[in-house]
Amino acid sequence: MARAKIALIGAGMIGGTLAHIAAREALGDVVLFDIAEGTPQGKGLDIAEASAVFGQDVALKGANDYADIAGADVCIVTAGVPRKPGMSRDDLIGINLKVMKAVGEGIKQYAPNAFVICITNPLDAMVWALQKFSGLPKEKVVGMAGVLDSARFAYFLAEKTGVSIQDIHAWTLGGHGDDMVPMVRHSTVGGLPLPDAVAAGLLTQADLDAIVERTRKGGGEIVALLKTGSAFYAPAESAIAMARSYLLDQKRVLPSAVYVSGEYGLNDLYVGVPAMIGANGVEKIIEFTTNDEEKAMLATSVASVNGLIEACKVADPSLA
């Protein structure tokens, strides 16, 4: 059987890391596409040379022409600009919306059957716009944010409790902004929901509150440290988990920005919810029970996402 073809639209920090991981685990042949000349070719060649050491038979190619993504099974989109210190994700709309238009048209023309994972910020609005610009089915266009935000939540819980990261399951829902919703009652340490983990003395309520806050600001913490860009290792790992679930029909339930039609009482937007990803793309949305407090937090987060979508419609009236 032919190897899968993975097109990485954007060959910057996340794009290069995606290429490295995809090649190392032989998830498929990789095309790195970017408007910058030389960068995708250089990164592709560097990783191809590394394949002689890590021993996988995969092809890597750098490209500046959308024709090279033809027939891709998966497209992962990181094209655009990342945050600098002092910027919010929302400050990126002006530039990145134009980029999504070009990318959406390229995917529509050359890879209309692909499963598309958007990472470009502000995430929930950009994936919404990318789906519109590409015209691909909504279940085949998703955004990566929840896997990353939940990974940060899980890591902070592991660090505080000393429990193996493998035995922690953490969930964040809502938009990918500072008002995201870490789901405390649905997240577990060693099988214990977090309120029970506090009662059992694995961490204090103050620890938990601080971890929730740190999770919400997790992206900004890395931006402040790096100074020249935003996180890339954990975002790349997170998108690969989503691509793997699609390519291998794993049907993993991963918090993802997906198009909602009535789930959680929400309609006609992309927002982070637990989604089962398999060979057909988003195959099911899992609805957690939500109490009044969680509903209110979700409503605040959704209001932010809707605000970004409205800003996109103003910036590009063809989206209205």
Ligand code: A3D
């Ligand atoms: P960076 O290293 O700057 O790479 C972006 C690449 O996009 C550069 O190589 C550019 O040349 C390229 N590019 C710009 N315009 C175009 C275009 N029109 N067509 C093709 N390529 C283009 O950024 P990065 O890889 O660190 O981050 C990429 C995006 O991901 C940014 O928007 C970040 O804000 C976002 N991001 C999202 C998350 C989420 O969890 C959602 C996390 C981290 C970063």
